[in-house]
Amino acid sequence: MGMDIKVLLLDDEPLVQMILRAKLERAGALVLEARNCADALQLARNTDFDVGVLDYRLPDGSGIDFVRELVGAGICFPVILLSGDAPDLKKDAESLTNIRCILPKPPNPREVLDAVAAAVGGTVEREAVRVGRYAYWRVESSVEIPAECAVDEWLALDFSGLGAASPHASVFEMLSRDRSGVAVIGAKGDVLARLKAMDAEFSFVNDVEELSALSRHPTLPSERSAILNAIV
Numbered sequence: 001m002g003m004d005i006k007v008l009l010l011d012d013e014p015l016v017q018m019i020l021r022a023k024l025e026r027a028g029a030l031v032l033e034a035r036n037c038a039d040a041l042q043l044a045r046n047t048d049f050d051v052g053v054l055d056y057r058l059p060d061g062s063g064i065d066f067v068r069e070l071v072g073a074g075i076c077f078p079v080i081l082l083s084g085d086a087p088d089l090k091k092d093a094e095s096l097t098n099i100r101c102i103l104p105k106p107p108n109p110r111e112v113l114d115a116v117a118a119a120v121g122g123t124v125e126r127e128a129v130r131v132g133r134y135a136y137w138r139v140e141s142s143v144e145i146p147a148e149c150a151v152d153e154w155l156a157l158d159f160s161g162l163g164a165a166s167p168h169a170s171v172f173e174m175l176s177r178d179r180s181g182v183a184v185i186g187a188k189g190d191v192l193a194r195l196k197a198m199d200a201e202f203s204f205v206n207d208v209e210e211l212s213a214l215s216r217h218p219t220l221p222s223e224r225s226a227i228l229n230a231i232v
Contacts, residue, residue: 158186
C-alpha cells in the first residue's frame with residue numbers, strides 16, 4: 001500500500017531534497033518543498049500537510065524554531081526532524097509533542113520513509129529495482145514480497161541482510177509455486193538449506209556483481225549506486 005499524503009519537505013540542501021522527494025513520491029506522497037522557514041510557514045498556512053520532514057539547521061532559523069512557529073499559528077502536524085546533531089536535540093524537542101522523531105543527517109532514505117509512515121499511521125511500499133533482466137528484491141523478515149516481484153519472469157532475492165532472522169512467509173510461499181528464473185543472493189544457514197531442499201531450480205550467487213554477470217548485463221558504478229540507494 002502506498003502513501004496518499006501531503007508532505008512538507010524543508011531542507012536547504014538541494015541534493016537531500018532531490019533524494020527524499022524522489023523516494024517519497026515513489027511511495028505515492030505529494031511533496032511540497034521549501035528551503036527556509038519563511039517559505040515553509042507560508043506553505044503550511046495554505047496547505048493541509050499530513051507530515052513534515054524538516055532539517056534542523058536552516059538559513060533563517062532551526063527546525064525546532066519552525067515547529068514552534070507552527071504551534072503559535074495553530075498549525076499542527078507530525079514532524080520528522082533531520083540533524084547531524086541529533087543526540088543533542090532531544091532535550092530541546094521534548095516539549096514539542098508533534099516532533100515524532102529525530103533522525104541523523106545525512107539521512108537514510110529508508111529510515112525517513114519508515115518514520116513518515118509511522119507518523120501518519122500507514123505503510124510505505126518499497127519499490128523493486130532491476131539488475132539486468134532481474135527484478136531485484138532485498139528480503140526482510142517483516143516485509144512482504146510485492147505482487148509485481150512475485151510474478152516477474154526473472155527475480156533475484158537478496159537474503160544477505162537477514163542475518164539469523166527468517167524471511168517473511170510470503171517469500172517461501174511464492175517460491176513454492178512452480179516457477180523458474182529465480183536467483184538467490186547471499187543465502188546462508190537454515191535459509192540456504194531450506195531453499196536447496198525445495199523442488200525448484202534456483203541460481204545461487206554471492207552478491208550483486210555475480211548476479212550482474214549471470215544476467216549478462218554488467219552493472220556500471222552508477223548503476224550499482226542507484227541499486228544501493230533504492231534498497232536502503
